[in-house]
Amino acid sequence: MNGMAPAKSAHEWWRGAAIYQIYPRSFQDSNGDGVGDLPGITQRLGHVASLGVDAIWLSPFFTSPMKDFGYDVSDYCDVDPIFGTLDDFDALVARAHALGLKVIIDQVYSHTSDQHDWFAESRSSRTNAKADWYVWADARPDGSPPNNWQSVFGGPAWTWDARRGQYYLHNFLASQPQMHVHNREVQDALLATARFWLERGVDGFRVDAINFAMHDPELRDNPPAPDTGKPRTRPFDFQQHVHNQSHADIPLFLERLRGVLDEYGATFTVAEVGGPDPDPEMKAFTAGGRRLNSAYSFDFLYADRLDGSHVAEALGRWPEQPGTGWPSWAFENHDAPRAISRWASPDQAAAFGRMKTTLLACLRGNIFLYNGEELGLTQVDIAQEDLRDPEAIANWPMTLSRDGARTPMVWEADTPGHGFSDARPWLPFGPDHPALAVDRQERDPQSMLAQTRAALSLRNGHPALRWGEMTVIEASAGHIVFERTLGAQRMQCAFNLTDRAMAWTGGNGRIAMAVNGATATELPAHGAIVIESDR
The missing domain is CATH 2.60.40.1180 (Golgi alpha-mannosidase II)
Incomplete structure (x- = not known):
């Protein structure tokens, strides 16, 4: 390295970091119920640290009826019993920090579960203290919903509630009512939940679906989307989403959130921003050093091939210049089909995977790896009777199931539960996954696991790759x-x-x-x- 130490420099810890996403249900089951949990994650953190990553991102583990597997939160400040307890969470954070790993958790600010106490109070009358904490609207004169907005998971984005004699908004499931984040009291409550987790030692947040956090208060209809010739499997795909999301005041709320994190020192925030043209919002959410640190790009998550021109174009949108935010890149996550299955034929998967991992490690920005990506796990074809994903169930067989990327980790090739669980797992293993198990790859210097470690070591050892x-x-x-x-x-x-x-x-x-x-x-x-x- 020409005498240059792989120094811990003056850069913030998160800048250029490699972050490992853990989907808690599928990482490690510690109590034999077939579902992964927090003690299981703690048990396997040594594996994560051995990769050379800087941090873990935990997908939701909060109290929830699990209709959308934790993204429908019924208590922001507790752990769902299926995952453990707050003591288990504290133990996980302590173990991660002892291994040199930062801990990032999801925050879901656009909606709650309909079982949250806030919503129970809000729906009870039009005059209660939380009456304006969710988005309520009167019916049109003919009784139909207030406008034409459609939900991501199918059907109108409005559900009638007889107790209030009004409709409530939900951009996702009907059991995920939309919070009225324009309301300052709602913002204060959400920021209080952020403080709760920061006090427990969390090092940052991935802010889920933040572009859905605020709507057009005038409730104007969305215009129709032009026909691109691509199949449209949901009513949501027939509209341009200019009024039900992406309100211009969202960055002002993010400035308040950033102010809270700044109170706790060198913490990290990254926005999830989806949609057909997310770049303007990603820039707005990260602009000027007073909002979020980074934005999580979807450029590669649904791409049907890895294209060098596309990579160049995506990276080119984030030049190193004052006022421009810092990008984050991922090839896989819990919502997208496994990249190795999208981008490579089975006979080329091993070689392609080694190249793909090296490319990710060389990109400018933060990089995210999804659990199992370091093994080259493939997308699993989940039978209809085994589906858990509400979107896939509603739109089967036209929507590719997210379940196929959420199947359990394979730790041991030759044990019945492959080291994940002694019970039947909540989703089936992929038929080709046992051969990719951690214990097999540990013995193979040409494995995906070995290349992942080597690529991250390369990144960590060369300042130009990490920050240049x-x-x-x-x-x-x-x-x-x-x-x-x-x-x-x-x-x-x-x-x-x-x-x-x-x-x-x-x-x-x-x-x-x-x-x-x-x-x-x-x-x-x-x-x-x-x-x-x-x-």
């Missing part, structure tokens, strides 16, 4: 070459995204990493190379 500027040298659908630079250090990174060898004009310097037989003059099928030199 990025300049694309060339890009096409089938390849990308870029440089990462910081100070005197330059890292040239080249990737062949195809299953055919290609020649390239390599840079001069020391080969820091070569994947799948890559050299300074040739990139074999799915080859990747990183070359270090001085500027």
Whole structure:
């Protein structure tokens, strides 16, 4: 490294961090009920730390009826019994911190469960103390809903409630009523829940579906979406969502949230922003250093192939310039099909996976890995009778089930429960997953697990990869070459995204990493190379 230490620099801990997402139901079952839990996560944190990541992100574990598996919160300040207790959470945080891992948790600010005490009070009358904590509206003269808004999971975004004689808004399930986040009291209550978890040692938040947090108070109809020729499986897809979400006041609430986090020091916030054109909102939510630290990109989560031009375009939208936020990138998560199944044929999966992981480790921004991604787990075809995902059940068979990316981790190849549980798991294992188990890959120096560790070690050991500027040298659908630079250090990174060898004009310097037989003059099928030199 030319004498440069892999230093812990003056950069904030989160800038350039690698963050490992844990879906609690599917990580490790400690009590034999077939569902993962917090003590199970604590038990397996040594594996996570061994990857070389900086932090974990825990998907929801809060008290919930689990109609949307924790994203329908009925108590923001407690742990659902299926996952354990607050003491179990405290033990998890302590163990993570002892291993050098920060802890990030989800916060769901746009909606609650209909079983939350706040909603029970709000729906009881039009005059109670929380009457305006959710979005209520009168029926039209003919009794129909107040406008044409549609829910993400299918059907109108309004449900009638006879107790108030009004409709309430829900952008997702009818059991997920929309909070009235325009209301200052609601904001205060949400910020109080943030403080609750910060006091317990949490190091940051991923803010779920934040672009849904505020609506148009005039309740204007959404305009129709143009027909793109792609299949539309939900009424939601027939509209442009300009009034039921993305209100201009959301960044002002985020400034209040940032103020709370700043009280606790070097904490981290990342926004989840979905939709067909999320970039303006991602920029708005992270602008100026007074809002969120980063935004979580969906650029690659639903892409049907890994395209070098697309990578270059996505990275180019986040230049290093004052006032522009810091990006976060993911190839997989709990809502999207496994990338290895979207982007590679089964016979190419191993080689492609090693290249893909190396590319992710070389990107400018924060990077997220989803549990099982380090093993190359594939998307599982879940039978209709085994579906748990409410969206997939409602739209089967036209919507690809999110369950297929939520199946349990495989720790041991040859035990009945594959080290995850002694009971029948809440979702079935993939038939090809036992061969990808952690214990098998630990013994294979060419495994995806070994390459994940090597790629993260490369990133952690080279400041230019973690914090440096990025300049694309060339890009096409089938390849990308870029440089990462910081100070005197330059890292040239080249990737062949195809299953055919290609020649390239390599840079001069020391080969820091070569994947799948890559050299300074040739990139074999799915080859990747990183070359270090001085500027």
